[in-house]
Amino acid sequence: MSNPRGAGIASFVGTSIEWYDFYIYGTAAALVFGRLFFPEASPTAGVMASFATFWVGFLARPLGGVIFGHLGDRIGRKGTLVATLLLMGGATTLVGVLPTYASIGILAPILLATLRFVQGIAVGGEWGGAVLIAAEHAGPKRIFYAAFAQQGSPAGSILATGVFALVSLMPEDAFLSYGWRIPFLMSAVLVIVGLVIRLRVEESPEFVRMREKREVVKLPVAEVFRTSWPLVLLGIGASGVGIASAYFTNTFILSWATTDLGITKSTMLNVLLIVSVTQFVTQPIGAVLGQRMGAAKYMLIAFTALIVCTPVTFLMVGTGSPAWATVGLALSVVFSGSSYAALAGFLADAFPARVRYTGISLAYQLCGALIGGTTPMIAQALLSSTGTIWAVVGQYLVVILLTMGCVLALSRRSATRPAPAPVEV
Template identity: 45%
Template sequence: MSQLRRAVAASYIGSLIEYYDFLLYSTASALVFSKVFFSNLDPLLATVASFGTFATGYLARPIGGVIFGHFGDLLGRKRMLILTMTLMGISSFLIGVLPTYADIGGLAPALLVLLRVVQGIAVGGEWGGSVLLSAEHATSRRGLWASFTNAGAPSGLVVSTLVLSATSAIVGDKAFLEWGWRIPFLLSLVLLGVGLFVRLRVQETPVFVAAKAQRHRLPLVAVLQENWRPLLLSIGVGMSAFVAQSTMSTFVLSYGVQKGFTRQEILNALTIASVCGVIGIIAWSAASDRFGRRPIVLVGALGMAAFGFLLFPMINSGSPALLTIALVIGLAVLQPMMYGPLAALYSELFGTQHRYTGASLGYQIAGLGAGFGPLLFAEIWRVSAGTLAISVVIAAFCALTIVCVLALRETSGRSLNPTVADRSVADA
């Protein structure tokens, strides 16, 4: 049990730090980067361009999932998690010292995109290993224990938002845009040291050790040849959760500023919703151990499809209270229902010999919804100046999730032990 606790702590803290770095960029892309790295563009075009660099990180995530998944299935989960964390910490620190457009012109956004790609590769390899570190140590309540990796995402968002808010409040808006935004990125090196200390104390998972002698095929080949159907369904199951998450944590920031909210009002609402979201992810994931993964995700997708049509009218009211309520409903209730159970569900879809690769690839390709959602919505808003089409797109992604969940068998009763069962259960 002590190793399970260490594994869960390492998964949660490591995920928090990784997503602090990754989502710090998300918040900065909505509030700062359009002015710092795209200052030569019209404000709306600059916002689209800023979200475009944000999306490149999500494009790189499947690459990271394949690379680190391959070696994670062959060499072990722990080694890869040390590498992904180091890569993320260094790339985030370098963003903090990057010259702006005013300093070096077009080279600045080019270097920003390069570092964002490195971030994407790092977080692409991080999630699968972090989830398996907990899931493969657990002998029961897998949904609960695996969910701490997913809870690291809103926790990282909370920490990054608090650091940005505190920095902005201390140095003032003018100084914040000039140099203050760099401070949260520079702190990545400190967090890197903390994360490495925690992860180095965890042992390799017993499930991986037990199956080590059985490895004989390239993990990616096994996934694409034998498990292509669960892979495709896993992508569809997760897509709407990512679209919803990025809509409310990234696009709404930029939209809210344009609608007259102050930066601080939006950051405060997002912080409250994200704190509640941590609780929501863990609670709904624990519920999936009792009621199954499929029912929880289905209810969440149905609820989010309907809520997408209420989200923007609540924001358009101009009330900070309604803005906060909207984000809490979305990020702390409905999105966690779709997102929380994914950690256990993705682990249960693939055999031990290629679980890191399969789970990572499905999750990270689904994650493209988070990368391209804000970019797509910003373009829709720029062209149409309305939000109804955005709500329709959100509902369409939720419909995709519903169809894919219905096509899957329930996975919560499956053993991850290769001596008991080591095959995909997503064949229905």
């Protein structure tokens, strides 16, 4: 596969599998890990503890970005992406056979956190490479084709939520005993499918050109911090909504709705499944409009709309009605999802090709550690300490405003860089 569409499809399939693996952990953390791996804690403390192991994956993501960003900028995008897929699939499958606290005591949550750390390293290296393998095959249409990688997030969420919705229909004892393991064990099969497709993709033409001209950097991470550290800092902020929004909806709101609002877990999983389908269908709007009007301009428009609809979303979910929760979350995801589609190409354009893998990986994954992974923990702490969901609404609005400021600043810096050379396909 050397054409933009083929590279985009391969990118989409790979990221779908990786995000499925990453999201099923978040779903399990909200629904079951507190009881199985932290049984001696209170229900609220158990959820907080399981969210803490969830955050471990985000802490590992910058390390994965550095490791695989280095390899991707030194030896190529393709081989690096094969390695990340194998690493993620292996860690996820092992979670599916992990003994619980009742069997091995304190060793169970330690092993759980360790495997989550490995997941984080894998996804930390995956995202940047998947974006670039699509974008660098696309030439001037990189905003549109980079969004193929972004479609993997809602696709992975649909698959993860759908599988958990099915296993949650099992009797409670069966679900707690072995049902929750099924989504994790499925990863082994999905990885084989992903490898078959990913191995057919040719190397990025931009990387091939750099290698032929001997422009490959020996130590990409050092080069990034020497020449592009302002871009990394602004990229962290610009990724805020794209990363945090999923964990407000798929993790925190899932826990809030099932714990405090009286919505059953199977019903709420069905709600999130509908929302994920809505995101999958509407997210490409951001890719099309971002390509036409400019990624930054479209993202700022979408963020403005998101500011208006965020309080409405939480009000609708807070009614305790599954129907209103579906409407509210679907409304929000139209704007957060479409802005997420434009984010990949926007970040890829911000960094020079010689350190692009390392640069976008560091920006995106540091944002994951600092903003994304802390989102459900901070939201739960705010709700518990204040007793009102409006504190969480305020948290989300702060993230949106921060993201808007960084997108605007990064777009102004990127405008001073020359456009990438056209790629023959």
